[in-house]
Amino acid sequence: MTKTAIITGITGQDGGYLAKMLLEKGYKVIGAYRRGATDTFGKLKEHGIFNQIEMVEFELLEFTNICRAITKYKPDEFYNLAAQSFVGLSFEEPIYTTQVDGIGVLYILEALRQFSPETRFYQASTSEMFGFAQEVPQRETTPFYPRSPYGIAKLMAHWMTTNYRESFNLYTCSGILFNHESPFRGREFVTRKITSHFAHLFLGQIDEPCELGNLNAKRDWGFAGDYVELMWEMLQQKKGDTYVISTGKTYSIREFIFEVGKTCGWDIEFKGESEHEIGVDKKSGRILVRVNPKLYRPAEVEQLLGDSSKAKEKLGWTPKVKFAELCKMMIDADIVRAEQGVL
Numbered sequence: 001m002t003k004t005a006i007i008t009g010i011t012g013q014d015g016g017y018l019a020k021m022l023l024e025k026g027y028k029v030i031g032a033y034r035r036g037a038t039d040t041f042g043k044l045k046e047h048g049i050f051n052q053i054e055m056v057e058f059e060l061l062e063f064t065n066i067c068r069a070i071t072k073y074k075p076d077e078f079y080n081l082a083a084q085s086f087v088g089l090s091f092e093e094p095i096y097t098t099q100v101d102g103i104g105v106l107y108i109l110e111a112l113r114q115f116s117p118e119t120r121f122y123q124a125s126t127s128e129m130f131g132f133a134q135e136v137p138q139r140e141t142t143p144f145y146p147r148s149p150y151g152i153a154k155l156m157a158h159w160m161t162t163n164y165r166e167s168f169n170l171y172t173c174s175g176i177l178f179n180h181e182s183p184f185r186g187r188e189f190v191t192r193k194i195t196s197h198f199a200h201l202f203l204g205q206i207d208e209p210c211e212l213g214n215l216n217a218k219r220d221w222g223f224a225g226d227y228v229e230l231m232w233e234m235l236q237q238k239k240g241d242t243y244v245i246s247t248g249k250t251y252s253i254r255e256f257i258f259e260v261g262k263t264c265g266w267d268i269e270f271k272g273e274s275e276h277e278i279g280v281d282k283k284s285g286r287i288l289v290r291v292n293p294k295l296y297r298p299a300e301v302e303q304l305l306g307d308s309s310k311a312k313e314k315l316g317w318t319p320k321v322k323f324a325e326l327c328k329m330m331i332d333a334d335i336v337r338a339e340q341g342v343l
């Protein structure tokens with residue numbers, strides 16, 4: 001029998017990859033989106049799947065609307081990918097972020113409990129919950145120490161997800177995913193900010209260096225297309241659980257810049273310190289990166305590194321795309337877009 005899945009955050013990076021994968025598995029996919037003044041379906045159209053998804057209006061802050069969607073479809077699986085997902089913005093909009101990323105998830109859980117307790121639920125949790133990491137590498141048992149309103153709101157949602165499993169016997173899963181990127185990453189995030197800027201620099205469409213904040217931060221970066229498979233796997237087990245999903249390797253922002261620069265034919269070296277630091281192409285002397293201290297965060301997560309042993313053992317997880325391949329995939333895609341004038 002055809003299974004039905006609701007995906008919230010369908011217009012985001014992960015929403016597109018997950019929808020594509022579920023459609024390939026024969027699912028009926030319901031895309032939960034919020035109405036905007038402008039078209040937000042660009043990623044789904046680029047994936048070539050927009051016409052295969054049934055869309056339903058969905059706003060995380062509107063409990064009645066969540067109840068209607070769940071009552072109407074009573075889905076086999078519900079993937080909650082919707083969130084105010086930008087850590088930097090969460091310092092400027094802490095209340096909104098907490099309402100959407102924390103309370104919004106509680107609305108969904110409560111609606112499932114009331115109207116569709118058989119539905120299997122996936123919550124998009126995050127390595128940001130580890131924040132000021134209390135252990136290296138981070139695993140399911142590592143104590144949490146979030147460093148942003150975003151991380152704190154997501155931690156509330158994580159515990160609610162766990163609590164509804166333990167209290168009401170719902171099948172719920174929390175996927176603690178480390179950073180995952182792709183050519184569909186939002187341009188506000190550092191990887192895509194760099195690749196989109198470098199594509200324009202490479203083609204000579206702009207001259208100004210890319211302004212960035214803290215270059216020391218290190219992240220465990222994987223490929224979004226790999227990670228959505230694990231979201232699905234988590235919902236196919238005997239019971240719900242929490243899993244860390246990561247590559248087990250960590251790289252600094254500088255290393256990301258250097259790797260992306262290689263595809264553009266640049267050999268980038270870094271000169272100067274703190275707010276005076278610049279990234280320069282050794283051969284031409286061209287300045288490609290400049291630090292702007294206005295982009296520093298009030299509290300920073302300096303390093304994330306995950307241990308996915310549990311997912312490996314129970315879900316058979318091994319990441320396919322490696323760091324260098326991911327960097328190349330992202331810059332190549334942005335150069336093509338910039339050439340076509342669609343970046």
Ligand code: NAP
Nearest residue numbers: 009011012013014059060081082083085124126177179180
């Ligand atoms: P994304 O590209 O920023 O997408 C976020 C999605 O949430 C968009 O579809 C957005 O819709 C929707 N949304 C935001 N606020 C909403 C609201 N109030 N009501 C309904 N929908 C709303 O995020 P992503 O990278 O795909 O990540 C997916 C999920 O995984 C997020 O929950 C994120 O916090 C979490 N996560 C991501 C990573 C990562 O590295 N990517 C790692 C760990 C966890 P609009 O298009 O209308 O804005």
Ligand code: G4F
Nearest residue numbers: 085087126127128178179188189190191212213214217295
């Ligand atoms: O790319 P970022 O904005 O991602 P961040 O903060 O790690 O959050 C992402 O990953 C989380 C998983 O750990 C998700 F839960 C979350 O939704 C999101 O997808 O920043 C990465 C690092 C930070 O340390 C930041 O300070 O890059 C540093 N950075 C330096 N310059 C910058 C910039 N980040 C951004 N966005 N823009 C800059 O100019």
